[in-house]
Amino acid sequence: MAQIGLQSIQLEQAPAIVAAASVVGTKEGEGPLGKLFDVIGEDDKFGEDTWEAAESALQKEAATLAIGKSGWKKEDIRYIFGGDLLGQSIATTFGLAQFQIPLFGLYGACSTAGESLMLAAMTVAAGYADQVLAGTSSHFASAEKQFRFPLEYANQRPLSATWTVTGSGAFVVGKEGKVRITGVTPGRVVDYGIKDSQNMGAAMAPAACDTIFHHLEDFGRRSEEYDRIVTGDLGYVGKEILLQLLRERKIDIQKQHMDCGIEIYDRSAQDTHSGGSGCGCSAVTLAAYFLPKLETGELKRILFVPTGALLSTVSFNEGQPVPGIAHGVVLEHVE
């Protein structure tokens, strides 16, 4: 039976992440994971005239590289599941159009890496496709323009703010491979009424808590059964809230928990305050840091939980809160 518990799916014919690629900007290249990324851009324009086109170039390059690594050709990829943070997902449209592969456009804010992997895995496991691509991106400059202030304004950032990762991660999901997607827990929108759009960690932590809690319930597992529980971009502020919220539900993930937003930058040297964020943050950290460890068996099983803050400048300016969403993906090493 595929359905498990209240909101999860167990994939018995578990699909594999056959190949992955990460393409990042200069700041990410200078960070602690710098040596692990496939491509580090020479500058953050990636040869384009606009920040949005630069983000599209990131997606195109990551997708091309992932498909290349998989050994398949683009004609062998049946569907793409992709999205980004920009209004009307234009980074994805213009980044992936020329592949001429049918596209399922997604919007899950920074949880999109999880959403795309879930749907990719569900599609392959059901036999609807043999190989599909899941991809997502973010770009510091296009995100600042979309959500905050013009870069030229050089605004002060509060310590709770995160730094949007310039990067794209792409994943080819197919049938055979050493890293399997064995289960998924699609998340609900969770709204604690947080209204500070410069504190997205606090806005997203309740959603991460909800998804992790229900995931463990649904699968009847304890947190110790995961080598790592990896959130997307809660940052230092959100991490503390998540750990506290889970403790209130009698779950302690202190030992297993890692957050991609914390791993990707050196907070003190890189002035990134609470950490990294953006769709690209969890995608490139999964591709470059966690997947190789799952590939070798150094990690046996992780729960990957990208987190998204569901806001726009319009909703924020109209006084709406910032609800969160988080999607859970179980990744396991198999021989």
Next chain:
Amino acid sequence: MAQIGLQSIQLEQAPAIVAAASVVGTKEGEGPLGKLFDVIGEDDKFGEDTWEAAESALQKEAATLAIGKSGWKKEDIRYIFGGDLLGQSIATTFGLAQFQIPLFGLYGACSTAGESLMLAAMTVAAGYADQVLAGTSSHFASAEKQFRFPLEYANQRPLSATWTVTGSGAFVVGKEGKVRITGVTPGRVVDYGIKDSQNMGAAMAPAACDTIFHHLEDFGRRSEEYDRIVTGDLGYVGKEILLQLLRERKIDIQKQHMDCGIEIYDRSAQDTHSGGSGCGCSAVTLAAYFLPKLETGELKRILFVPTGALLSTVSFNEGQPVPGIAHGVVLEHVE
């Protein structure tokens, strides 16, 4: 075998549209389909203070009504597939959050009604859920604010422009029912280099052509095997282009073709120029007009092809073209 042809899926355990609901604004209520809609708002604010919150209210009402009609409770709906046109899909976030059902957020511009139905059907057919909800919305005023000019500016609209439908359509997809989703053809991004954002019919027609052509190829069917081939919101301008493009590929759908954007308004009496558009256009027309005819068997099989124009004000202002996308969904009457 679920995979059929180059890009389609045949759903052998075909899921059903168990129930549907349509909630629209005053202008749609005054149009030719007015009597068929479930709810017509008294004014287009739907009791809210902002246009965006009004659009969220539309979604909430349509979803509540569809679930109610289905005879299930909201707890019985395992997942929601939803999206809208606004940046960061805020109509969906704030419209559907309180259902507390895991959400797959989608962005396919005005093709989202098709994308949500495809994924809903794929999910139920694979056994990942017994009942799911697919829903989408658009609102004239929130869309004008998002994509064009402030309403107060009272700009002149070219004759090629369409009028964004104020409406939300919601569908409960389950296992048993008289209207089955027997196949899907996810579409590719098709870019003919159209740069006129006030002529979205022309921008989307090539994508509709591509999806209809490949759909017929994949399933080995002639257009005559469909009682209707129903595009989303090409309008009068896009319809002519679609028919011409298909004729160039030796396919004539003149007799079968209908366009939701043409059906929903009375062009001469309602000053809607090329027709209706928006995610809500195809969703409410399917729910109110086509589904009842499929239910009774007056229509035996239709191909529903919502069409989307992939642009934002940023991509438009940066000189990017307006690519299109269209997704095909086969709906059949069964006894």
